[in-house]
Amino acid sequence: MKFDYSESYVVTEAPIIIGLPSDFHQMDNFEEVDTLLNGLTASIVEEEVLKTELGVITTTGVTIQTDYRKVIAVGLGDTARLGQTDIQEAFGRLFQYLKDTNTKDGQLLLDTFPYDPGKLAEALGLMSVISIYEFESYKTDRKPLFAGEAKLMITSRRDVKETIIRANKLGESIALARNFSETPPNIMTPEYMADKVVAIFKEQKYVSGQVKDHESLEEEGYGLLAAVGKASKAKPRLVTIEYRHPDAGSFKPIALVGKGVTYDTGGYSIKSKTGMPEMKYDMSGAANVIGMMNAITEMELPVHVVGVIALAENMIDGNGMRPDDVYTSYSGQTVEVKNTDAEGRLVLGDAVFHASQYSPSLIMDFATLTGAVVAALGTERTGVFTNKKPEFLTPFFEMSRETGEEMWQLPITEIEEENVRSSSVADLTNHVEKPGRASFAACFIKQFANGTPWVHFDIAGTGTVSQRTPYGPKGATGVLIHTVVKYLETGDVHE
Known part of the structure; x- marks a missing residue:
């Protein structure tokens, strides 16, 4: 307009x-x-x-x-x-x-x-x-x-032009994320998505980055991401975008990590015929991180941010990841796979540890991760988890009340820690047949934060809507782009 x-x-x-x-x-x-x-x-x-x-x-x-x-x-x-x-x-x-x-x-x-x-x-x-x-x-x-x-x-009578233009950039970045999520999965493969990201950011100010292909991921030890994507002809990618504004000084960066499973069949733990449609949206966490990074760069926020986008397609072939397989993560921890449809936490495990190598002051990850979070919170609230005390999340809750993107904290306790480490053959397991699976999945990812303050946003219920709202049509929402960009714009993120 x-x-x-x-x-x-x-x-x-x-x-x-x-x-x-x-x-x-x-x-x-x-x-x-x-x-x-x-x-x-x-x-x-x-x-x-x-x-x-x-x-x-x-x-x-x-x-x-x-x-x-x-x-x-x-x-x-x-x-x-x-x-x-x-x-x-x-x-x-x-x-x-x-x-x-x-x-x-x-x-x-x-x-x-x-x-x-x-x-x-x-x-x-x-x-x-x-x-x-x-x-x-x-x-x-x-x-x-x-x-x-x-x-x-x-x-x-008031001068509102610049404010409107600035907010327009945020809106366009949300639209960009929605475009990624809405694109059919036969087009939006990991390679295509990585190439699109490169095209978007290669001319942006204060931006550098890299893309790791399947061979690099295997050679460098990203065993979880490589395992999830190895059954597909469209091989996985790991994209890193680093934005460092001169006014950010020498402060440690904030890391934003997105789950980008461009299509999820469930692998050998295959989804039902009713569970598979709309799995193109399983990369919405990554799409939304792209939107966040685009807004940050377009608005030229005085911050230092690293965006990590982990891309894979979860398919089936004779080389595919199987239940009972054991893989070594980029962190060195071994993982027993008990459910190939619990692949998002594997992708994020390697991606979060990769992000930790930039010595960030905070890691935030975004993922359409579990149906359990929808069962717990419905489709109106994002589930939030952290390895810090509850008050650490206060700025996010305050910002979400202004943006209208509701969220609710869910726990990670000793119960989840014990369950995540319950494998008899590996350091960790990616699945247990017990209640509390949203917390279990979050606890699994927590093992890869490498001691860094970390917040996990499970957007399985809020990444899409089933009907039009005042914020847009049915489909992808670009949820949390507004909240996170607002947090980065107004919060004391580098203290």
Whole structure:
């Protein structure tokens, strides 16, 4: 969506878009709006032609200098109760209304929204991208994307342009992650995905990186990642992206690690015919790390971050990983494989230990890891685990309340530690037939953090949605990109 900017209302044929709080006198420019509505604001609201309920979109028509103009109102409710997620969702519904009605022009009177101007502009810039996101499908009769054709005039006495542009970059990075996740798996193979990442970041400022192919992974001892990917003709890759802004100084980096299983059949522990569809999304953790790194570089955050993207396709052939096999990880620890469908933790084991070699101050990993986390928390919350005390997670919870990406901490205890080490033939096992499997999987990954502070985000329930929300359509969500980038932007991450 393209934006133009003006300090005051411009007479055009485009619809006028306003925010409408329960107490409409709270608008900074109420008199201007009331004039545009021919002095009828009170009666229009009283008769519920335009409604003030939060997130409700209503329309009417007015005559301005003998010409008809459409007015679109975004209900804001009681402004004393407005939070950032409310504003985001209200804008999301607005942009979706514009898309649904094919309204490609409009003039948004931003000063009618009685809310912090900076946060208002942030929400506007972000939601103008992600709420109307479309994957450019492979249909032969596909139409041009709405966002590429739509234009909006932003009218405000405040200077909000740079904030909107900055938030747009975040939105585009979420869209980028969604594009990776939505691409069919016969195209989005480990090699193709690695090549795409290289193409995205090779010209970015302050960025360096490397890609390890299958031969390098085997030669250098990445035994778990190599084992998961060895049955596929599309061999595994390990991609590292390092972004070091000059203002980050000599501080240790933050490491972001993503599980990128580009398709998961389950291997010899094969999934059912109903469990296999949509397994293209099993690389969403890696896709979201790509989105995070893209936002960090585009926004030129003054941080030092290492992104590690572990890519493999979990298939079956005569050379495939089997239950009862034992492999040696990059850390040197041996692992007995009891379930080849518990492959994500293997991929992350090598990737997290690889990340630890950069001596980071914090490792965060992201993975569509377990169905158990969905059973525990549903599809509205991400499961969070750490090797630190609970208060270590406080900044993430605070940030998530602002972004609307809910999360909940789950435990790792001595029970999981004992179960992870219960193999009679190897140091670790990747699976046990006991309850608490989300915690078990997290505890397995913890063994590879190498003493580094570590946080694991299980996005199995939140990496996709089954129906449209104000944040976008059915499918990949790009979850936690907003929260993590916001954390890196505003948190004391290098202390």
